[in-house]
Amino acid sequence: MSEAAGQSFSTETPKELERQPLVLRKRSLAWISDKVCGIVEGPAPRWWKISITISFLVMLMCFTMVGYLITTGVGVWGLNHPVAWGWAIVNFVWWIGIGHAGTLISAILFLLRQKWRTSINRAAEAMTIFAVICAGLFPAIHVGRIWFAWWLFPIPNAHGIWPQFKSPLLWDVFAVSTYFTVSLLFWYMGLIPDLATIRDRLRLQAGKLKKPAEKFFNGLKQRLYGLFAMGWTGSNRHWRNYEKAYLLLAGLSTPLVLSVHSIVSFDFAVSQLPGWHTTIFPPYFVAGAIFSGFGMVLTLIIPLRSILKLEEIITVRHIELMCKVTLATGSIVGYAYGMEFFIAWYGGNPYELYAFKNRAFGPYAWAYWIMVSCNVIFPQLFWFKGIRTNMVAVFILSIVVNIGMWFERFVIVVTSLHRDFLPSSWGYYSPTWVDILTYIGTMGLFMTLFLLFVRYLPLIAISEVKGVTPQADPHHELGGAPAKKGGKG
Amino acid sequence: MAGTYGILAEFDTPAATMAAAEKVRDAGYTRWDVHTPFPVHGMDEAMGMGNSQVGWFTFAGGLTGYTVGMLMIYYMNKYDYDIVVGGKPLFSGFYAFPVSYELTILLGAFGSLFGMFILNRLPRHHHPLLKNRRFAKVTHDKFYVVIECDDPKYKEAAARKLLEGASAAHIELVED
Numbered sequence: 001m002s003e004a005a006g007q008s009f010s011t012e013t014p015k016e017l018e019r020q021p022l023v024l025r026k027r028s029l030a031w032i033s034d035k036v037c038g039i040v041e042g043p044a045p046r047w048w049k050i051s052i053t054i055s056f057l058v059m060l061m062c063f064t065m066v067g068y069l070i071t072t073g074v075g076v077w078g079l080n081h082p083v084a085w086g087w088a089i090v091n092f093v094w095w096i097g098i099g100h101a102g103t104l105i106s107a108i109l110f111l112l113r114q115k116w117r118t119s120i121n122r123a124a125e126a127m128t129i130f131a132v133i134c135a136g137l138f139p140a141i142h143v144g145r146i147w148f149a150w151w152l153f154p155i156p157n158a159h160g161i162w163p164q165f166k167s168p169l170l171w172d173v174f175a176v177s178t179y180f181t182v183s184l185l186f187w188y189m190g191l192i193p194d195l196a197t198i199r200d201r202l203r204l205q206a207g208k209l210k211k212p213a214e215k216f217f218n219g220l221k222q223r224l225y226g227l228f229a230m231g232w233t234g235s236n237r238h239w240r241n242y243e244k245a246y247l248l249l250a251g252l253s254t255p256l257v258l259s260v261h262s263i264v265s266f267d268f269a270v271s272q273l274p275g276w277h278t279t280i281f282p283p284y285f286v287a288g289a290i291f292s293g294f295g296m297v298l299t300l301i302i303p304l305r306s307i308l309k310l311e312e313i314i315t316v317r318h319i320e321l322m323c324k325v326t327l328a329t330g331s332i333v334g335y336a337y338g339m340e341f342f343i344a345w346y347g348g349n350p351y352e353l354y355a356f357k358n359r360a361f362g363p364y365a366w367a368y369w370i371m372v373s374c375n376v377i378f379p380q381l382f383w384f385k386g387i388r389t390n391m392v393a394v395f396i397l398s399i400v401v402n403i404g405m406w407f408e409r410f411v412i413v414v415t416s417l418h419r420d421f422l423p424s425s426w427g428y429y430s431p432t433w434v435d436i437l438t439y440i441g442t443m444g445l446f447m448t449l450f451l452l453f454v455r456y457l458p459l460i461a462i463s464e465v466k467g468v469t470p471q472a473d474p475h476h477e478l479g480g481a482p483a484k485k486g487g488k489g
Numbered sequence: 490m491a492g493t494y495g496i497l498a499e500f501d502t503p504a505a506t507m508a509a510a511e512k513v514r515d516a517g518y519t520r521w522d523v524h525t526p527f528p529v530h531g532m533d534e535a536m537g538m539g540n541s542q543v544g545w546f547t548f549a550g551g552l553t554g555y556t557v558g559m560l561m562i563y564y565m566n567k568y569d570y571d572i573v574v575g576g577k578p579l580f581s582g583f584y585a586f587p588v589s590y591e592l593t594i595l596l597g598a599f600g601s602l603f604g605m606f607i608l609n610r611l612p613r614h615h616h617p618l619l620k621n622r623r624f625a626k627v628t629h630d631k632f633y634v635v636i637e638c639d640d641p642k643y644k645e646a647a648a649r650k651l652l653e654g655a656s657a658a659h660i661e662l663v664e665d
Contacts (some may be wrong), residue, residue, distance in 0.1 A: 174588045181598070463628075
């Protein structure tokens with residue numbers, strides 16, 4: 001090492017630039033698996049039993065409402081001319097948008113080598129899958145004669161006809177079903193090593209069990225977790241292919257997630273309706289989707305980390321980083337709102353300008369201003385570190401984001417439709433109690449699935465979190481390297 | 490050596506495991522493996538392995554997806570049930586693109602996952618190592634180097650000496 005004369009360089013990071021570690025208190029590798037698997041292995045806590053009961057009942061309400069709709073007809077919803085797309089489509093876009101944060105965290109942040117994603121990616125991917133399930137329900141039931149919904153798929157039928165692929169609605173069918181399938185594959189592949197962890201732990205615990213019932217359930221669980229762990233042995237020859245496949249799946253999911261909400265926006269943008277027929281829609285929808293999804297991740301993660309005592313794995317730094325993504329995407333959404341107005345005026349199309357004036361000052365102005373305040377104004381509070389590190393404030397703001405993004409979709413769908421081209425066809429749309437209860441019901445469906453996930457699967461990617469600790473680095477002294485930093489092991 | 494699968498050495502840290510792997514590699518063994526709770530950065534080089542071949546499966550899947558998408562739409566909307574909608578052409582690569590694009594990703598993803606399974610010879614639920622009690626910590630916090638008896642260079646004494654020389658925390662034979 002030669003240093004310039006008279007100058008001495010310190011290779012140590014200055015204190016104010018040091019980053020907080022991803023797992024606090026230098027927790028050991030064993031601690032990580034004990035902590036995460038403990039949630040699965042321990043008895044069901046009281047809060048879990050109470051919340052799953054409530055969620056299950058709300059889910060049943062959802063199914064009841066869907067059953068009522070199917071047996072009676074779409075008249076039970078508030079749809080009528082001119083507003084033929086109501087809450088069903090609003091809810092569909094809202095739920096599918098929420099899913100996008102999960103894929104952003106699991107795929108895009110992986111490609112960008114953001115190591116902090118490892119603590120939250122499993123839960124966020126689960127959120128994606130369950131949100132897409134809730135989303136998928138709505139297009140299926142809103143077709144009216146739900147027993148013909150299979151005509152959306154290219155399945156040979158007795159009429160000898162095929163779906164018409166020029167319609168963006170059909171692109172949407174492929175986009176959403178691909179999105180669900182690929183998210184599930186990606187999530188499952190990430191789970192394989194962790195399912196093996198649970199399998200091996202059950203095997204080690206089996207020897208201590210005495211009661212025959214305990215032994216039976218232990219054996220059953222070993223078989224079930226073991227079946228899905230595919231006989232994983234942590235072999236490095238396997239890890240090599242596994243990591244490559246993981247990278248490729250991340251590389252495939254990235255264009256996928258960007259395409260899904262773009263195609264959802266085509267449902268609107270390809271039509272001729274003022275307020276829908278704009279080229280800004282694909283990027284604007286994608287940014288909004290990620291924004292709303294991070295809102296939902298924060299809503300779920302903040303209570304989870306404190307109830308399950310995961311503060312050392314999902315640290316305040318993780319929450320802060322998510323707040324920053326929310327702030328950035330929220331500001332993009334705010335820019336899109338402004339740009340829409342500018343183009344409506346600058347484009348010189350009087351119908352377009354009318355549609356936008358009507359949004360902000362017409363009969364649905366209340367919805368528009370709820371949207372603007374929730375999505376553009378309140379998230380600006382995330383500029384302040386004091387807000388980003390205050391869990392109560394972040395939790396409240398995350399719910400504000402969820403509400404705001406629901407209203408965004410409501411504004412787009414309903415205000416564009418309620419002023420038809422002929423003033424004699426103008427109308428005002430209001431939901432019915434069936435609309436409202438179905439929407440609330442899907443939250444029950446979502447929470448039921450999510451709570452089952454929290455209880456029965458490792459909600460933190462154990463092997464990935466282990467991989468980002470210093471103990472996992474063969475060149476770090478905690479990983480067993482002899483020299484202090486840097487020595488080639 | 491009937492009844493024995495191989496020799497197993499346990500390590501406590503990734504650095505020790507990697508040093509041992511380098512020794513085993515340099516000794517010229519071919520049927521051996523390192524088992525770790527998470528992928529250890531640099532272990533592929535320490536084991537002397539090249540690039541993974543999963544990408545070919547992904548490529549094949551993606552190519553199939555795109556081709557199937559385009560051909561399916563051509564067949565359905567131009568050949569088998571040709572109907573003019575809005576005066577647009579019966580077939581155009583533009584309107585067929587979104588669906589073909591999604592199918593590219595869908596089959597590419599299946600290719601990646603199943604390619605990983607095929608190359609890893611998984612699922613394999615009855616592996617001699619999975620029967621070994623000590624090995625159950627492999628998904629927890631221990632690291633293992635295993636040399637199989639099937640290795641042409643395998644001699645128990647020499648292998649044991651090599652692993653002992655790599656300062657293994659524990660060495661034992663694994664039943665087949």
